[in-house]
Amino acid sequence: MSRYVYWAIAAAVLAIAFIVLEPFFASTTTHAGPQGLAGEAAPVFALRDDRGGAVSLDAYRGRIVVMNLWASWCPPCRAEMPDLQRLANAYADRGIAIVGVNEGESPQRARAFADSLQIRFPIWIDGTQRYGRTYAALGLPTTVILDANGVVLRGFDGPLTFAQMQAAVAPLVHKH
């Protein structure tokens, strides 16, 4: 048998060596917070709002959605809420919906909190904290922006200023 054949076989074995070895040197990571979810479809859960009405993300298809996860015991959430309301007022007629998702508290507590800050955008009650879990929230508040098809565009860990909210939302309004 020709020497070239042996060389060809040796090259093939080396190529296979690379194939069998390469996966062993890859590392394992976990999502680092809500930023890692960009490009994934947001889960749709059947929830209730703070007045007991049935709500779901399905009803928001075709609109950009800013979902803000919060709780009444969280001081940064309280500080951020008025700016979210400003954003809701500023972009209400431009295809942007703001939804506040209370994590793990009762509707009464959530409504009392929202009323105290004169919040008028929808408040959903996520009693079993499912959005908090699937969005890999590292803390509260957590904000996730979804496109018109319900796909996560961006995720933010921690409170945002009004300027940051506008910077995140304004380019989407133009695209939308």
Next chain:
Amino acid sequence: MSATIAVALVVVAAVVVELVLPGKAIYHAGWYNVALSALVVVVLLAGRRSSRRTADARLRFATVAMMTGTAIVGLSGVACGLFAPDDQTFVGAPGQRLRVASLGELAFPLASSEGAAAGAVTLERPLRGAVRIGESPYYAGNFVLRATPRDVVYVEARDLRGNRLTVTQPSGSVFLSPVLLMEHRQSIAGMDLPYDSFSVPAARRVVKAVMFTAAQAAMLLRGGAALGEPAVLFAVDDENERPVANAIALSAGGRAVRAGGLMLSGQVTTYPSVAVAATPNLIATAFGALLVLGGLTAAIVTSLSRRSTAPQRSHERS
């Protein structure tokens, strides 16, 4: 030649055993991999010698196929034995996604109604879609994955008026998860028990939850009310981890109990974790094994046809 074939088959068998029974420590032992490599070298040297000796092109081709196949299979086995990472168990919280490089992403299901009927973990592989990982092994490249159920505790916290309160796990894998994965262990009354902790920020409380099986709970209560049901012992501290009054209570069968100014319940349920063990590369091993078997078949056919033609020729000569 027959010795070469026997050694080649031993190499193939050893590596196939690694695939069928993955996760054994012996596969990573130095002596095992040296032995496997030595067997491959024996096959290569003996095969080279016999291919040089024979004038039959078909037999030479069969020998080279067996040598190549053995080298590939042996390489897969030794690569796995020496370079593979340790076996890992991925314990994910409901809703959590863990990226496992070179495999894809493990998506842990949200426990339906937080009970035992949780869905399956899925492995989402680039270009291959999602695959359910069950209790039977799933081979993916250089790894085998298998779901194993483990006990977890779904906790709920309410204030004394019954209003639900947010549960957080500042030191857990998912901050906003009410499902405790119970990954730590503690000894109480001679029993080795899993425990975990969570916070109730609205009430400024930190709660430690220790899980007991039904038998352990019965032992703890000396045959008391919790007999036949698993139970969770709650110990409540304030946010600075100082003890508070009436801070310890046992919740059996998921019933709510009062402790440290909270109403707490802990439902023991099962939830899948995923054990990932390295294996020799499935495709490379299959390809190598096919080469060995193909070479073996060709060698047998060639020698049989030789035998059948040999008497004929001698008869013709006489």
